[in-house]
Amino acid sequence: MRKTQKRILPIGFKANGLACGLKKSGKLDLALIYSQLPAKASAKFTTSSIIAAPLVVCKKHLKSAKRFQAVLINSGNANCFTGKSGINNAQAAADYLAQKLKIAKDSVLVSSTGIIGKRLDVAKIKQKVPELISGLSDSGIHQAKMAIMTTDTFAKEISLSLRINAKLVHIYGIAKGAGMIAPNMATMLCFIMTDAAITQRALDKALGSAVDKSFNCISVDGCMSTNDTVLVLANSAAGNKVIANGIDLQKFSQALEFLCLDLAKMVVSDAEGATKFIQIDVVQARHIQEAKKIALHIANSVLFKTAVFGQNPNFGRVVAAVGASGFQIKEEQLKIRLGSLKGKQVKLTVSLSRGKAKCTVYTSDLTPEYIKINAGYN
Amino acid sequence: MRKTQKRILPIGFKANGLACGLKKSGKLDLALIYSQLPAKASAKFTTSSIIAAPLVVCKKHLKSAKRFQAVLINSGNANCFTGKSGINNAQAAADYLAQKLKIAKDSVLVSSTGIIGKRLDVAKIKQKVPELISGLSDSGIHQAKMAIMTTDTFAKEISLSLRINAKLVHIYGIAKGAGMIAPNMATMLCFIMTDAAITQRALDKALGSAVDKSFNCISVDGCMSTNDTVLVLANSAAGNKVIANGIDLQKFSQALEFLCLDLAKMVVSDAEGATKFIQIDVVQARHIQEAKKIALHIANSVLFKTAVFGQNPNFGRVVAAVGASGFQIKEEQLKIRLGSLKGKQVKLTVSLSRGKAKCTVYTSDLTPEYIKINAGYN
Numbered sequence: 025m026r027k028t029q030k031r032i033l034p035i036g037f038k039a040n041g042l043a044c045g046l047k048k049s050g051k052l053d054l055a056l057i058y059s060q061l062p063a064k065a066s067a068k069f070t071t072s073s074i075i076a077a078p079l080v081v082c083k084k085h086l087k088s089a090k091r092f093q094a095v096l097i098n099s100g101n102a103n104c105f106t107g108k109s110g111i112n113n114a115q116a117a118a119d120y121l122a123q124k125l126k127i128a129k130d131s132v133l134v135s136s137t138g139i140i141g142k143r144l145d146v147a148k149i150k151q152k153v154p155e156l157i158s159g160l161s162d163s164g165i166h167q168a169k170m171a172i173m174t175t176d177t178f179a180k181e182i183s184l185s186l187r188i189n190a191k192l193v194h195i196y197g198i199a200k201g202a203g204m205i206a207p208n209m210a211t212m213l214c215f216i217m218t219d220a221a222i223t224q225r226a227l228d229k230a231l232g233s234a235v236d237k238s239f240n241c242i243s244v245d246g247c248m249s250t251n252d253t254v255l256v257l258a259n260s261a262a263g264n265k266v267i268a269n270g271i272d273l274q275k276f277s278q279a280l281e282f283l284c285l286d287l288a289k290m291v292v293s294d295a296e297g298a299t300k301f302i303q304i305d306v307v308q309a310r311h312i313q314e315a316k317k318i319a320l321h322i323a324n325s326v327l328f329k330t331a332v333f334g335q336n337p338n339f340g341r342v343v344a345a346v347g348a349s350g351f352q353i354k355e356e357q358l359k360i361r362l363g364s365l366k367g368k369q370v371k372l373t374v375s376l377s378r379g380k381a382k383c384t385v386y387t388s389d390l391t392p393e394y395i396k397i398n399a400g401y402n
Numbered sequence: 403m404r405k406t407q408k409r410i411l412p413i414g415f416k417a418n419g420l421a422c423g424l425k426k427s428g429k430l431d432l433a434l435i436y437s438q439l440p441a442k443a444s445a446k447f448t449t450s451s452i453i454a455a456p457l458v459v460c461k462k463h464l465k466s467a468k469r470f471q472a473v474l475i476n477s478g479n480a481n482c483f484t485g486k487s488g489i490n491n492a493q494a495a496a497d498y499l500a501q502k503l504k505i506a507k508d509s510v511l512v513s514s515t516g517i518i519g520k521r522l523d524v525a526k527i528k529q530k531v532p533e534l535i536s537g538l539s540d541s542g543i544h545q546a547k548m549a550i551m552t553t554d555t556f557a558k559e560i561s562l563s564l565r566i567n568a569k570l571v572h573i574y575g576i577a578k579g580a581g582m583i584a585p586n587m588a589t590m591l592c593f594i595m596t597d598a599a600i601t602q603r604a605l606d607k608a609l610g611s612a613v614d615k616s617f618n619c620i621s622v623d624g625c626m627s628t629n630d631t632v633l634v635l636a637n638s639a640a641g642n643k644v645i646a647n648g649i650d651l652q653k654f655s656q657a658l659e660f661l662c663l664d665l666a667k668m669v670v671s672d673a674e675g676a677t678k679f680i681q682i683d684v685v686q687a688r689h690i691q692e693a694k695k696i697a698l699h700i701a702n703s704v705l706f707k708t709a710v711f712g713q714n715p716n717f718g719r720v721v722a723a724v725g726a727s728g729f730q731i732k733e734e735q736l737k738i739r740l741g742s743l744k745g746k747q748v749k750l751t752v753s754l755s756r757g758k759a760k761c762t763v764y765t766s767d768l769t770p771e772y773i774k775i776n777a778g779y780n
Contacts, residue, residue, distance in 0.1 A: 070725075071726075072722065072725035072726050073724075073725050073727075073728075073729060073730045073731050073732070074721055074722070074724065074725030074731060074732070074733050074736070075725070102718070104718065104721070105717075105718060105721045105733055105736075107733065107734070139716075139718060140716075140717075140718020140719070140721055140722060141717055141718045141721065250721065250722050250725050326704065326768075326776075327776055330772075330773050330776040330777050331776065331777065333773065333777050334776070334777025334778055336777060336778065338517075338518075339518075339519055340480070340482065340483060340517060340518025340519045341518070343452055343482070343483045343518055343519065344450065344452070344518065346451075346452065347448075347450035347451050347452030347453070348449075348450050348451075349451075350451075351451060352451045353451050353452065354451070354452070355452050355483055355485065356485070358452070358483075390704075390773060391773060392770030392773050392774065394708075395708050395711065395768060395769060395770050395773065396770065398704075398705055398708040398709065398712070399708050399709065399711050399712025399714060400712055400714065
């Protein structure tokens with residue numbers, strides 16, 4: 025596996041992005057990812073009980089269809105808490121795109137991010153669909169990655185290649201997210217394309233494992249969103265021997281995990297108003313769930329995050345967060361090592377002295393700027 | 403029951419407060435509450451697995467003794483994460499006080515609040531114990547309530563009286579807390595004195611119920627502390643018929659709940675850097691636990707609290723918090739009413755349309771000032 029210097033979109037994929045007027049600023053807000061070959065899909069969604077309309081449509085299509093060719097994404101409006109008409113709007117956008125692309129209706133997936141509770145003006149989207157399609161290209165991924173941004177300050181992408189039985193396989197991912205980031209997962213959207221040939225079961229397994237170790241190990245503000253989506257499309261265009269298990273699946277899974285973790289770290293780096301990137305290693309835990317829950321409890325401690333902002337080595341707040349995590353950790357078991365708080369990168373190691381399991385999570389500091397950004401966002 | 407205008411310390415109680423040098427500022431930091439008659443005690447402590455040294459000593463004494471006469475409280479140092487020597491220090495302070503007061507060693511309870519992880523200089527406390535004792539008086543409660551403060555901007559107290567079978571019974575409470583406030587409970591200390599005659603069982607029951615409906619229904623920053631304590635001493639000096647059950651216990655419980663809720667609201671009003679006092683009513687829930695958990699989930703949503711600070715009626719963040727609370731609430735069940743955000747008091751009502759249970763919790767907004775306060779505190 026290697027990170028490709030030159031971004032190479034996997035074979036058979038094209039993309040585009042443009043402004044359709046959902047964002048008042050006039051910035052790009054509509055993206056299309058298209059696979060010329062029907063592709064397998066696998067997805068992970070928010071575990072929130074209230075989910076946005078596009079997720080309802082996606083789940084329906086993922087049930088009824090086996091192959092997918094297009095993902096339509098808008099920013100500027102989450103199309104959530106919009107009732108039945110919200111679902112109708114998401115469906116209408118998907119259907120219209122399918123009609124214009126001349127593909128099966130349920131081979132289209134949809135995604136939205138932005139403000140919750142406002143009606144989505146689907147006419148604006150429909151009006152731009154023909155232009156969105158006619159502009160599809162390899163390089164259009166650069167517009168697409170911009171069009172999915174909300175409060176992000178930079179676009180997030182990564183391109184990997186790996187060899188599966190002498191054939192070169194490509195994986196490309198784009199993501200957005202800068203706040204409302206918490207397992208599982210966040211106002212976090214991630215779209216991954218690969219030309220790998222892979223069984224559905226292997227694709228599901230690889231994505232589940234990759235998301236658990238990446239997007240579910242980051243937290244910006246402990247707020248889970250209604251729209252979180254990680255979606256992978258695999259269109260077999262690389263012509264490799266179909267990945268099913270063994271060493272091939274292992275290689276593909278590692279690559280997918282690397283890609284997801286890299287994007288997840290970019291999301292944390294771009295956390296709203298943040299000045300620090302914090303790595304929290306919980307080690308010597310009884311089991312990985314214990315390590316992960318405790319690490320996330322620290323990552324979500326407002327007091328800890330505030331102390332890091334202030335470059336204030338107040339390890340008492342780590343003690344308090346561990347104590348409150350629900351596990352019976354005793355004071356004498358707890359060893360805390362907090363690295364220098366001067367730089368942009370901060371590392372905290374918490375040892376529980378009672379096992380061999382460990383987990384790493386990533387978070388950011390909490391700053392007055394975060395509050396200013398989110399006090400005004402509407 | 404009535405709130406007494408003139409603060410009246412229950413019969414047989416005296417108090418004092420002074421500066422012993424634990425706070426660098428030279429402000430009051432050592433308090434003593436004393437009951438001339440041996441009193442029954444009941445207490446609720448933090449549910450954190452890591453608890454401060456004074457809590458270890460308190461729990462030991464509450465087990466070994468049946469009557470108590472003194473509570474020694476220091477601010478400026480939490481005496482937590484201080485290992486075995488921390489427990490020795492807490493015990494030494496208690497023992498020394500018992501010796502000077504000429505009372506049984508285990509009739510003394512101790513409490514600390516302040517920075518975590520720093521050795522408590524017990525010599526400073528011991529040196530001032532004689533002066534603390536000689537200055538005990540009715541009006542000394544005013545020094546005591548000041549001496550337990552940390553980042554509090556005002557002292558919190560309330561005095562109630564009620565009639566139990568024609569006898570006047572008094573209840574007096576003081577509390578501290580302004581940050582690290584979350585169920586269960588917070589860096590929140592509360593000391594309650596009453597001259598009621600009451601059985602141990604009735605006292606435990608009344609306190610448990612009062613704390614559940616007050617201190618466990620507030621949240622400032624979702625951070626549970628290692629030192630939280632609510633303690634009530636009942637010395638029987640009022641001479642009432644012993645409260646055991648029935649209408650008498652009901653009246654006493656109501657009074658205790660009123661007192662605790664009033665103090666809890668004061669803690670929220672004094673939340674670090676806060677500009678708003680937020681009441682969250684969750685109604686039409688299946689059961690009270692559901693209502694309470696959802697209300698607290700909203701109260702702990704950094705994004706919701708930030709929106710209230712910005713007077714930004716972003717009810718999408720309430721939707722997201724409810725969805726993430728772990729209950730299977732459907733969009734169509736959810737009704738949200740968010741009152742005006744202009745004033746200091748903000749009221750949010752969330753109806754779940756699926757039952758008759760309800761719960762009210764109290765919280766504050768999250769502000770740049772909170773971050774500044776906590777970034778610097780050490």
